């Protein structure tokens with residue numbers, strides 16, 4: 001029997017998940033097709049809207065009109081961005097929604113990052129908060145050098161920051177995954193220890209607080225790398241706060257990112273609640289149709305399985321997510337062969353300076369103002385194909401710090417229009 005849905009979304013990243021939720025909330029049947037894990041596991045878990053545009057941005061909404069015409073934010077407008085953040089707020093309990101201004105969140109490298117929404121677990125760490133800070137690193141979590149991060153941070157912020165490195169309590173292997181350490185804190189596992197020749201055991205959170213307490217000094221808050229539990233970070237933090245008598249926060253980390261995974265889990269729960277059908281683990285490789293797409297084709301163990309739909313949304317990510325591919329000669333979109341504008345001379349794809357203005361960072365599909373994908377002549381390539389997130393061109397998410405903001409806003413708008421189209425022509 002043919003598999004048929006109203007809206008078919010391709011891509012399981014934050015853009016695809018936002019699209020699917022938005023379409024499902026229009027009351028239509030939605031299918032999400034995803035090949036691999038999204039980039040959320042590599043991302044910080046922060047939700048940036050616009051951090052830089054000709055310098056540091058304090059209010060992203062004030063900076064929108066200065067963005068180039070082809071930027072996706074010019075398509076979805078302020079309303080689309082606010083709708084994207086509103087959708088996020090239905091999925092998570094992220095902080096930052098009380099103001100339009102960016103928050104400055106300390107990073108594991110000891111810098112501060114402008115961001116629009118951040119997990120509650122990072123709320124006590126904001127750079128605008130002037131309380132003296134102790135950063136605690138672990139010997140085996142080598143990406144976070146707490147003394148170095150504190151030194152760097154002190155140069156940029158209006159408070160004193162100190163750093164200390166301790167051994168994570170317990171007898172964990174030196175190459176233990178951070179998810180293993182997080183699990184020990186989630187479960188508050190009992191940690192064995194020797195004291196005066198006698199073996200005792202105590203809960204992991206208490207053991208950690210005991211290790212940190214002698215280093216507290218005048219610090220009024222303590223920051224740890226973001227490994228304070230995978231499932232129950234709020235519980236872990238409140239126990240540590242009770243034991244230490246000061247506020248505790250997490251510093252967002254690089255991959256594997258527990259805040260990114262928690263955000264992904266929250267989206268998965270919301271998708272399930274909305275009745276979105278998810279099919280993952282295999283790639284979409286082709287499509288059926290002509291001016292209109294009738295089905296996309298998933299390859300599974302050598303078999304080709306069509307997924308029929310009325311409306312389709314491409315949310316396969318950019319060069320990192322494999323939504324866009326390149327050879328030495330060309331850059332292309334592998335499923336629908338959507339047009340992607342790129343300079344003919346490959347030398348013009350990048351700037352010689354590492355942090356220069358790289359054309360490749362803005363490669364992606366162009367759309368009309370309903371997010372329909374355009375062909376080389378600027379006409380909709382298909383009547384029923386829209387795009388959202390990293391696969392869109394016209395912006396450099398890494399330089400601007402706009403990754404999740406573009407994904408949420410274009411996802412919410414593409415999903416809503418796709419759902420409305422189904423309802424208009426049932």
Ligand SMILES: Cc1cc2nc3c(=O)[nH]c(=O)nc-3n(C[C@H](O)[C@H](O)[C@H](O)COP(=O)(O)OP(=O)(O)OC[C@H]3O[C@@H](n4cnc5c(N)ncnc54)[C@H](O)[C@@H]3O)c2cc1C
Nearest residue numbers: 011012013014015035036039048284317321389390403404
């Ligand atoms: C290292 C890193 C750090 C980041 N840090 C931040 C940050 O701090 N703040 C922030 O706001 N944003 C950050 N981002 C950006 C953000 O995480 C997303 O990458 C961005 O918003 C794009 O999301 P997306 O859903 O469009 O694409 P992706 O997250 O790339 O997801 C694409 C999805 O499409 C699937 N897919 C691809 N091809 C196919 C196919 N043929 N068939 C089926 N499925 C397919 C992939 O498997 C994946 O599930 C970061 C990104 C990276 C890579």
